[in-house]
Structure formats: C-alpha cells, structure tokens
Amino acid sequence: MTIVVTGATGAVGRPLVEGLHAAGVAVRAVTRHPDTAGFPAGVSIVDSVGAALPGASAVFLNSRALGEDLVDVVAAARRHGVKRLVALSALNADDDFSRQPSRLRGDRNKEVEQYAVDSGLQWVSLRPAAFAATVANMWAPQIKAGDTVGGPYATASIAPIVEADIAAVAARAFLTDDLVGRKVELTGPQAMTNTELVAVIGEVLDRPLHYQQVSNDVVRQRFTTAGLSPEFADAYIAMLAATVDTPALVTTEVEEILGRPAEPWPQWVSEHRHQFAS
Template identity: 45%
Template sequence: MYLVTGATGLIGRPLVEALLSEGAEIRAVTRSPEDATFPAGVEAVAPEAIRRALRGARGLFVHPRAAKDDTDKLLRLAAEEGVRKVVVMSAINVDDHPDHQPSRFNGDRNAEVERAVTERALPWVAVRPSSFAMNTLAMWRGQLALGDTVRGPYAGFAEAVIHERDVAEVIARALVDDSLLGRRIAITGPEALRLDEMVPIIGAVIGRPLRFEEVPAEMAAQGMLRNGLDERFVHALMARYQREMERPATVTTEIETILGRPARTFATWVADHAGAWS
C-alpha cells in the first residue's frame, strides 16, 4: 500500500497510474474524495483522515505543495504508523540561493519540504525535476490564441523541460525500489532546447507555422505584470533567464538509468497535450 499526497494534481494523477501499473494498492489524498474519479484499486481519502490512511502504508509520497506547512506533522504520523519509506519531490534548483528560485515567490517551499524529509530518521528518496514542459502552456497559450507568433525575452535561453509522466514514473520507481534510497535525483528532459526552438516544435506538432519573436526583457516583464503576475516572481524569472544564458543547461540521464528508456521528448509532450493548444 502506498499513500500519495497531491493525488489529483499534475504529478499525482500520473503517479497513481504508474503505481497501479506496478500492481500496487494506493490511497490517494484529496480534499474532495467524494468527487474523485480514480481507477479501481485506489482509495480516496480526505486530509483529515491522514493518520488512518497511513496505517499499513509501505511508502509515502510527499508533494511539496500539498504538504507545505503540514510536512512535519505528516512525517511524524508516518513514523508513528510504521511507514517504511518517504519519497519527496522538490526541484532541480532547490540548492540555489532562494532569490534565484522564482517559484518561491509563488509560494513554493521545495527546500523546506525536502529538508524536513531528508532530516528525519525514515528512509527517503528526493526527486528533483527540471522545469515542467506544462509551463509552456501557461506562458504561450494566450498568445497563440491570437496568432502564430510568441513574443518573449531571451530567445537563446535553453533548458531541458520534462514531461510530467516521466517525473511520476521515477517517483513510482523510487517508492517500490529500495535501491534508490538516500539519493537526491536530478531528472530532466532528454535535451536542452532554446525558447526559439521550442515554439516551432509546438507548431510542427499541432500543424501551425509558429515562431518566436524576441522582445526586450523590460517589455516582457511589464506584460507579465499587467497580466497579474507577482512582481517579485517576474523580476526573479527575468534574472534567471539572463543569468543562465551564460552557462550550459543541465541535462541528466537519470530517467533512462532508472526507467530503462530515454526521457520523453518535448515533441512527445506537445503531442500528448495537442488539444490544449487550440
């Protein structure tokens, strides 16, 4: 039996599916268990029933956004109920200075949640994914609803974005495979792509002649602020683009090593979400 927090989210859903494919029984934590539509073999539980849900669980997945301020309580209960292993997701930049982690200004506390897990006596694995490919939808879908050009800063900024299913499958393997215990595992997509390379890939998959047009960073930042994004987040994001333009993007082969197959490409991710771009 495995307990999954954040079970209805971007990672939780495919994690449940990945664990089911491993033949596992699952308890899935969700705020609205009565509305959950999980497959057979998955028991939906409310956060208020977390102690009962932990009983008999071999492993626990800690999602940083789901656990957040309740992480210490969750881990204490896990230890009391005899949970044998904890897998936590954080981020590939979790060791960077806090000011260099834009997501912190949106409320993420990856470092604190990972530290809470790794400093406990329970055996653990920390999975550290790169930026999710899904972020491109938030960045560009609105512009592509108006035309075939994406305008943004730092066209040459490159990163190896990752498919959420790859993240989920690595977490599932970490839960069922004790050989990964005690590791902080950085996982990425299979190749680093520039922003002005990613947009044409989207176009090729969905059948549109898309292109990226670079605009000054200040102009892009003002547009983000007008759209309601937090000012601190926007400035940290622009600083990250500028700073990381000067160094090679991180690309790891951990997904292939752990899962026995290459990481899914960005084009594969776009194809899996083709309907979301229309």
C-alpha cells in the same frame, strides 16, 4: 505495501497513483476534492493526510499540496511507522530563492528535500527540471491569440521533462530500493532554447510561430495580467538569465532508471496539441 500520495490530482500525483495502482500496490490518494478525483476503482481516496497515514508504508511528499503542514506530516509519518519518504523537489532547489519562481506558487523544494533527509526514514528526493506542461501553460494563451510568443531571453534554455516520466521514476523509488538515499536529477533528453521550444510547437501545429525577446518590464506586465506577482516575474527572469551563457543541465537518469529514454519535447507537444488550440 500501502503508499500515500499527496497532491494526488496534480500533474505528477495523478500518473503516480495510476502507475502504482497498475503495479498492484495499495494506494491512498490524498485530495481535497475526493468526489471529483476520478481515480481507478480500488484506489482509496482520502481528504486528509492524517486519515491516510495509519498503516502506510511510504509517502509521496508534494510540498505545494501540503503547504504549512509539511513538517507536521513528516513528523506524523515517523510516529505512524512509515518506512520511506519520496520528496518532490526541483533541479534548482539549491539556487538562491530569488531564482526560484515556483516558491511564489507554494513550492518548498529545498525544505521538502531536507525534511525527508533529516527524517531518519529511508528517503529519495526527485529533482525534476521544468515540467513540460508548465511551459505549455505559460505560452498557450499567446499561441492561441497569435503567432508570437513574447518573453525574456530568447537564447535561455531548459530541458523540459514530461510529468509522466517523473511519476514513473517516483514509482520506482517506491517499488525498489535502487534510489534510496539519492537526490535524483531528472531532465528531458535535450536542452532547447526558448526560440527552439516555440519553433517545435509551430512545426507540430503547422503554424509560423516564433519567439520574440521582450523587455523585463513587458514580462512583468504579462505576468501580473495573468494574476501572478511582479516578484514571480522577477524570479522567472532571473532563473532564465542564468542559462543564457550556460546551457541547461541534461541528465540521463530517466533512461538509466526506467530503461527507456525520457520523452522528448516534440513528442509531448504532438500528444498535447489540443492545449494550444484556439
């Protein structure tokens, strides 16, 4: 078995490459920066999907990494005799695009799933909730600067999932037939409000952190200052607004598939406390 991993140096791709390699699988890691990939010895590092597909058994589809080449890669996979596609989609893939901020960063969660389903090949679609690292990266600059994290909707909730858990489920999607034909909804073990998520960071850092709800105009200003568009801010605000009155979905798929609980937010923050250090 030879597995092609696109987005190989990403938050999910890197632990997936390492996990598959540790399981004794031949891995071809696709990255635009092969000289700095830093993968274990034995991992084949290639700079294009076209070079990786001949002789491959399966492909991990990362829509942000593939960009406009996504549909062509699925078609090429069929031509090269690939048997299985595992698509990285998202929990909110069916939501209106105006509530999907990641689309404005290049994700095509709806499309990558549909292309895999329509490919005629074996397929698995992974639908993770918000990545733990994404939440941390969004708040880290404010935490480094002070004890207040400002944002929309203090009572909005998410169930952040650790990227290594997504990668571990992806590996199972390749190494077993258990998930074929499934759209697998993956979340962390607990839905937490913005207020609760920030409080956990404060407990780990032993700092009096708190979340302050601010106006949508302030949110837009902060995102644009960080280099993101007002449209991204509006989509993020709309996404959170949907969970103010309805708590975020929590599933048990990680535990059922891996035989262990999903890693909780407090544990992840403790392991990555350096990300919040000034």
